[in-house]
Amino acid sequence: MMKQSGPKFLFAVVCFSGLIFCAASPQSSILELTQLKGLNFVLQNSPTTQKYLIETMPGGIALLDYNDDGLLDIFMVNGGRVLDPMKTEDFDRHDPRYWNRLFRQNKDGSFTDVTEHAGLANAGDGNYGMGVAVGDYDNDGYPDIYVTNYGKNTLYHNNGDGTFTDVTEKAGVAAGGWSVSAGFLDYDNDGKLDLFVTRYMEWDTKHSKSCGAEWHTYCPPEEFPVTTNILFHNNGDGTFTDVSQRSGIASSKGRALGLAFADYDDDGFTDIFVSNDGMRQFLFHNNGNGTFTENALEAGAALSQDGRRMSGMGVVFQDYDNDGRPDIVVTELPREIFSLYHNDGGGFFEYRSLETGLGVLSSGSSGWGVGLEDFDNDGWKDLFVAQSHVLDNVEDIDPSLHYKQLPLLAMNHNGRFESVDPGTTVPAASRGAAFGDLNNDGWQDVVVSVLGGAPQVFMNRGGNQHWLTISLRGTRSNRDGYGARVRVNGQTRYATATGSYLCSNDKRLHFGLGAAQTAKIEVLWPSGIHQSLADVHADQFLEIREPEKP
């Protein structure tokens, strides 16, 4: 039924150990900017004087255990070469500098680049990389990788032997246009993971333009036409069917960037939140019959408190105040403040950025990747946001704004957020943020993608509080258990790897337990099966297998 194992302290984060270099930061921060040995990657966004919009948007990160050795590996999406100006849309992805990269974690905590061996070396010369989604779409126990691009997207099937096969054509999930965030979900609870892909706008390099008159900068989204998102239904035979029209998803055109899933109205079906740039947000309510209704406006999750449209970028859909209902946090541009939509129940949300302190913490920032994770294991999910302005010359336009910024780390005190030292004093052009327990010590870590630079890894220093990390093993439900609602000692997590911006998080569900040494666990599987476990010991990685029968 369930498999227990002791805490895997595979390594402790020891500065100057030879494996890991810890950048100087005050001891007060729970996170620490750390350089992981072997994680040699530079995100090539290739900025040009043409100010092609794609240059300022990548790149995704996935934290996944692709070889099932119990250690999180890291997949990094790369941009591509951009000529100044582009004559043909060739991003030179056969050049190793522009490859996406898979880094396998070794037992000593170092990483080895296994991209070529894994069969992930060439991303297609017509593709400029954006994001990544991870899910076991064929329920074979090995996570598969879906990479989004400006161009055609790619689905890599995990062969289970350390290699992947590009199955895009057979699966029928190439999409096209400018795809951004993507995620696997089981929207019809048939036990097979479906795929949702957000797309930003109707844009290509031939129809690009720059804006800002004398400042010559990237254009605002309103300059380009809206476009549709895509929903692919998993047929269960290795192929997918585009059901965007049939499901109602395509009837709402937007400028989508972020994506997150949760069952916000507790009807047993996964709903979809899409953050849109420069317009209102989308909340696709799952009608339970294969169709969706976009009702963000009616539900109170479309606009700011003042009814203004927003520059929605990253999004997370989890319960921040432990009332059992998933809430929404959307990251935005400066002066807009990040939006926190509290789930009031009954299918309605209330804007609570000011009451929660998030307003004052975010009014000068520009946020991308975002996560609600319990970094100090006190039983309350804290907030981490990768921050940086969209425009690389924003200081010329408005000197009070900054292109490179520090991340936001805000600790959650009974539902109110307070900013603390994020673990670095080095501002960066951050974009994606992926969350997971890299060193299996029971404390959540963060990997952030940086335009034109190496990723920033924030290792958690840990502490004395207790924790519990749960892996779901679906049997009737999809094998990853995506879509399950898991309650532990009054906290709720919605099982998904999707959320943030462009990224795929550690699929394991992490709970801080505070002083509690045991936990009561309730799982509501997508199949509808309820499962309860009592007196579960803290400080362990626990796999919960779905009962075969209700």
Add this chain to the structure above:
Amino acid sequence: MIHVLILLWLSSQAASPDALSHLQTGITAEKEHHIDVAIAEFRKATDLDPNLAEGFMSLGQAYLENREYDRAIAPLKHAVDLKPDLLPAHQLLGYALLVEGYAEEAIPHLERAHETAALGIAEVNAGRLKEAVTHLQAALEERPNDPDLLYYLGRASGLLSKQSIDTLVAAYPDSARAHEAMGENYFVLRQMPQAEREFLAALKLRPDTPELHLELGDVYAKSSQWDKAEVEFRAQTKMQPGNAEAAYRLGSALLQEGKAHEAREQLIRADHLRPQMPEVLYSLGKAAFLEGDTAAAEKAWIDLLSIEKESDLAAQTHFALAGMYRRQGKTAEAQHEMQEFQKLQNITPGQPPAGQQQ
């Protein structure tokens, strides 16, 4: 009309009949918009009678109608030389000179013609700003809300203000007022660090200067430094407890910081000091709502909607009311307010707002 009067008057004068005939033909052609014909006829009239001031004036007017301003100037000048009291010629000459950029030269002719609107514009261009303001205000009394006049009055006032500030900064560069003025300039240019530096320097020199804390607070508010903005707005309200704007700004800053109770106190004060200000009522409603006093929030917002019905603020207020009613379970009221909001915002559910559908 001018031409009819000219002809009536000329017929009683000793003008050449041939010249008068060409003048008449030219006037007819001009009426029929055959400007080139009119010009040719007026030229013949002035060739036949070189002392025919009205002929030169008509020639100049025809050039003006043909937008040949440079060619209009010479015959019009000749007309006023021949007959200095021919006011329509002065008026036309003033226009032609103004269009050609000879503002200084245009002024006496426009003065003679009592053409206050064009005179005001010429004075703006000639840098005679005080006189320009006087004349443009007089012209606006006759033509209220004329966009050109409003523009030039604004420009004249702005330039006049700049002139005063330039004099101040040049004469007393280290004075508190000079720093304040520089701070205001930087604020307009959105150069907030520089604006902050200047306002702080002014405060150091003259801490009791009215409005300085308010201006510095605005700098902090603009760059979302709400804690610092709160300090400055609080200082301003202490110095000027009767300043409604300061109370409103302080309330707004506190609201941004999530300090609903304190915000509400200040916003109530602002509402007492200057009742029925829509912005104050909107924020007051927000603060009351955050405190859970939905009755007070509803009252403030409904008061606002009785003042403003179609503005952005009215739309925001409908949106806020919809949220509040939804929370209270008043579905019908919530739907009504959302419809009002959508009407003002031109939003169709399931589609992007107007202007984004491409």
